[in-house]
Amino acid sequence: MIRAVICFFFVAGLLIACSKNQEGKPGAQSIATPVAVPPPQLTVTNLPGAAPSASPSPDAPMIERGIEVKNAGNLFLTFPKTWRDRLGRVAEAGRMYDSIQFRPQSNDTFALMVNVNNVGQSNADKLDLNAILLKAGQGELTNAVEKSLDVHEFEGSQVKGCYFVITDKNRTIAAPKPGQYLYLTQGYAKIDRLILSFRLVSNHLSPEQEETLEMIKTARLEKK
Numbered sequence: 001m002i003r004a005v006i007c008f009f010f011v012a013g014l015l016i017a018c019s020k021n022q023e024g025k026p027g028a029q030s031i032a033t034p035v036a037v038p039p040p041q042l043t044v045t046n047l048p049g050a051a052p053s054a055s056p057s058p059d060a061p062m063i064e065r066g067i068e069v070k071n072a073g074n075l076f077l078t079f080p081k082t083w084r085d086r087l088g089r090v091a092e093a094g095r096m097y098d099s100i101q102f103r104p105q106s107n108d109t110f111a112l113m114v115n116v117n118n119v120g121q122s123n124a125d126k127l128d129l130n131a132i133l134l135k136a137g138q139g140e141l142t143n144a145v146e147k148s149l150d151v152h153e154f155e156g157s158q159v160k161g162c163y164f165v166i167t168d169k170n171r172t173i174a175a176p177k178p179g180q181y182l183y184l185t186q187g188y189a190k191i192d193r194l195i196l197s198f199r200l201v202s203n204h205l206s207p208e209q210e211e212t213l214e215m216i217k218t219a220r221l222e223k224k
Contacts, residue, residue, distance in 0.1 A: 163187025
């Protein structure tokens, strides 16, 4: 069953090994456990091209959220104003990671987590995200309608990534219970020295999936 608990299954040893040899402090992780620690530094700007402000303009259709990634720069994500977001830190195996979680403003028809992993430039260049995603996704097929993973690639001005989509075979025709979802969209993306891992659970593919992929595709990193 695809549930609201958002967990990431990095291939054992690969990204952990990269983090140990990284050129800076890491940002994203596998199975996330929220902890009570100060959130990363945030900046919020209105689009298009407005100066930073404390909150988005009421008539702005999109929000640009910035997160400061130590030893990397400022990572900016742009998403619909109809989403609510929560930024913080998660812990895994004694390490701390930056994490951004999204849900709709008025309901819980989807849940999205984006984790940020600063593996260092040389490690990021070497990683084969398609291979990592294929291996990580094998465990998701147990309860899926699909028998194999169909990996799709995408590219933006600073980003290269891949993702797959699977359908929960245990979902009934009746309305899902709270915390249960029909679709899982999971993927990875490289942006300079950062690896973004994203996991979307939803009851519809449109428009949530398109909006998620557009947010990742248009992510940008401003180096310090």
